[in-house]
Amino acid sequence: xxxxxxxxxxxxxxxxxxVASTVEELRGQWKAVLTPGTASLTVDLSxxxxxxxxxLGLLIxxxxxxxxxxxxxxxxxxxxxxxxLLRTMRLDxxxxxxx
Amino acid sequence: xESMDDEIMTMFVExxxxxxxxxEACLMDMEHDGADIxxxxxxxxxxxxxxxxxGAGFLNLQNTRDLGHKLENVxxxxxxxxxxxxTRVINLLLGGFDRLRGLVELGPAGDAEDISxxxxxxxxxxxxxxxxxxxxxxxxxxxxxxxDGRVLFTQDxxxxxxxxxxxxxxxxxxxxxxxxxxxxxxxxxxxxxxxEASGLVLDCRMDLAAVGDLDAxxxxxxxxxxxxxxxxxxxxxxxxxxLDERRITPVDVASxxxxxxxxxxxxASPGAAPPPSPGVQAASDRExxxxxxxxxxxxxxxxxxHTRLACxxxxxxxxxxxxxxxLAQALAVCLDRGVxxxxxxxxxxxxxLDGLLALVSAARTFSARGxxxxxAAGVPAGLAAQAxxxxxxxxxxxxxxxxxxxxxxx
Numbered sequence: 107x108x109x110x111x112x113x114x115x116x117x118x119x120x121x122x123x124x125v126a127s128t129v130e131e132l133r134g135q136w137k138a139v140l141t142p143g144t145a146s147l148t149v150d151l152s153x154x155x156x157x158x159x160x161x162l163g164l165l166i167x168x169x170x171x172x173x174x175x176x177x178x179x180x181x182x183x184x185x186x187x188x189x190x191l192l193r194t195m196r197l198d199x200x201x202x203x204x205x
Numbered sequence: 206x207e208s209m210d211d212e213i214m215t216m217f218v219e220x221x222x223x224x225x226x227x228x229e230a231c232l233m234d235m236e237h238d239g240a241d242i243x244x245x246x247x248x249x250x251x252x253x254x255x256x257x258x259x260g261a262g263f264l265n266l267q268n269t270r271d272l273g274h275k276l277e278n279v280x281x282x283x284x285x286x287x288x289x290x291x292t293r294v295i296n297l298l299l300g301g302f303d304r305l306r307g308l309v310e311l312g313p314a315g316d317a318e319d320i321s322x323x324x325x326x327x328x329x330x331x332x333x334x335x336x337x338x339x340x341x342x343x344x345x346x347x348x349x350x351x352x353d354g355r356v357l358f359t360q361d362x363x364x365x366x367x368x369x370x371x372x373x374x375x376x377x378x379x380x381x382x383x384x385x386x387x388x389x390x391x392x393x394x395x396x397x398x399x400x401e402a403s404g405l406v407l408d409c410r411m412d413l414a415a416v417g418d419l420d421a422x423x424x425x426x427x428x429x430x431x432x433x434x435x436x437x438x439x440x441x442x443x444x445x446x447x448l449d450e451r452r453i454t455p456v457d458v459a460s461x462x463x464x465x466x467x468x469x470x471x472x473a474s475p476g477a478a479p480p481p482s483p484g485v486q487a488a489s490d491r492e493x494x495x496x497x498x499x500x501x502x503x504x505x506x507x508x509x510x511h512t513r514l515a516c517x518x519x520x521x522x523x524x525x526x527x528x529x530x531x532l533a534q535a536l537a538v539c540l541d542r543g544v545x546x547x548x549x550x551x552x553x554x555x556x557x558l559d560g561l562l563a564l565v566s567a568a569r570t571f572s573a574r575g576x577x578x579x580x581a582a583g584v585p586a587g588l589a590a591q592a593x594x595x596x597x598x599x600x601x602x603x604x605x606x607x608x609x610x611x612x613x614x615x
Contacts, residue, residue: 126387129423137419158392159382163416163424170418186316190267191394195429196409205317 116144121153124161133164140168145177152183157191169200178202212596214312217260217558221309224253228302235283236295242283247290250298251280252528257305259529259559262405265398268316269308275327276301288334297330339363347461349377349432352454357430358408365458368407368434372537375407375434375456376442382427385448393429396446403445403566404435432456436537437566441573444606500538501531506549512539513581515549529559536567540574547581555587561595561612568607579611589613 116139120132140147147168157165169179180202184192189205192198231250235242258273276298282288290298304323308315332343342363349358357377360368368375380386386396400406412428435442443450497504497515506513514535539546550556556564564578571578592612599609609615 133419133423140419156392156394159387159427160423162382162393163427166411166413166416166427167419167421167424170413170416171420174418184317186313187394190265190313190316191397194267194397194406194409195393195411197411200413205319 117148119150123156125158126160129160129164145175148180150182216594225306235290240289247284263402263562265401272305278331358432369458371534373434373436375458377454378431379452380429407432441570500535502528503535511545513547513549529563533563545577549581550585552585553587554585584613
């Protein structure tokens with residue numbers, strides 16, 4: 107599910123909704139791959155149709171972890187509904203978003 | 206609700222095609238007229254942009270709504286002779302409407318399109334032609350704070366002024382995404398869809414630090430603050446979003462703008478009456494009571510126990526589409542005065558999607574204030590037909606707290 111490129115870029119592919127019922131497992135997976143000093147992380151949202159409040163919390167926590175290392179969270183293949191929501195919530199100021 | 210949404214989307218696409226059918230020809234005629242504008246022609250193009258913006262807001266199509274809003278701004282400035290429709294301006298409008306049509310045809314997928322360049326171009330054109338005092342307002346900002354003094358938003362004064370036009374009020378709404386949204390089995394998308402359908406989200410801010418990082422325990426609270434403009438009254442806002450009234454702070458924009466550079470937003474008293482629309486009030490001061498008080502393209506006829514809201518003689522029923530904002534303003538004036546209202550529209554009256562929405566929103570507020578909003582005679586056939594096409598059902602309206610009789614679907 108996850109690719110590690112040349113050591114600099116990590117791509118996570120949850121492949122399912124990021125909601126309360128999936129967040130605990132995803133949190134464990136993402137935490138495991140985020141080694142100290144990781145400054146670049148991409149989450150590919152293809153297959154993700156919904157992000158609920160708890161899921162948003164996971165994305166923000168991931169952003170906060172990366173921010174400590176001076177990095178940014180990149181979300182790619184974001185569906186229109188989720189893209190619109192993240193922009194409305196002004197999270198595009200914090201995350202890099204690609205539709 | 207899903208099939209109702211699908212039907213509304215289909216109706217919206219059809220309406221948009223109709224609105225934009227001869228838009229290129231209209232714009233070319235506008236260029237030909239130059240500074241000597243044909244007001245009716247400009248109004249027609251303005252109404253197209255306005256209607257599409259309203260429908261897109263209802264359907265939560267953000268790119269379509271934002272582009273419609275920018276086009277509407279430029280057309281408003283042409284109408285008020287602040288911008289002359291020269292070749293450059295018309296080319297920009299042609300490109301804007303072409304993109305608007307494309308976005309509508311894409312439906313929700315249109316929100317994935319990057320239209321930031323076009324939006325910036327339209328904003329730049331509007332700013333370039335603003336009067337000097339308005340340009341100064343763009344550069345001057347005001348802070349908006351919670352009652353405890355925490356400043357959450359800084360807005361330019363022009364945006365604040367525009368946010369409360371048409372009798373709208375401004376609120377600072379505090380959500381906790383865990384307790385107010387997730388615990389109530391709602392999603393953030395649900396709450397923003399509800400807000401977009403009944404007003405305008407001016408700005409939004411999240412307290413990211415409160416969430417912690419991946420090493421911290423899962424967040425028990427995710428604060429979200431929304432600056433929201435709407436014609437809906439404070440008590441109804443609280444009901445609409447199922448939030449305690451203490452989480453909704455009305456912002457007294459008039460006092461905020463009156464101050465030179467206030468450090469903090471004065472807060473309006475809860476339940477304070479909405480400011481009447483300046484345009485409506487100014488018109489009412491000029492008109493004698495006999496032909497009816499003027500309220501934009503409408504007339505208010507006062508009886509001892511109610512006010513009759515009728516179309517002005519020069520407003521044909523089929524032109525109600527595009528007059529939704531004026532209708533909302535006229536209803537806001539009646540709400541402000543606490544009077545029952547009887548709508549007196551011709552049988553063929555078609556308010557359009559945003560007009561239907563304005564009526565839904567007004568019906569909720571009238572009902573919450575113990576006031577009556579009904580038709581003087583029967584429900585206009587045009588209105589009833591549009592309500593059916595929009596998928597309005599007795600059940601859906603009842604769930605929204607609205608009497609279906611207003612739309613002929615009881």
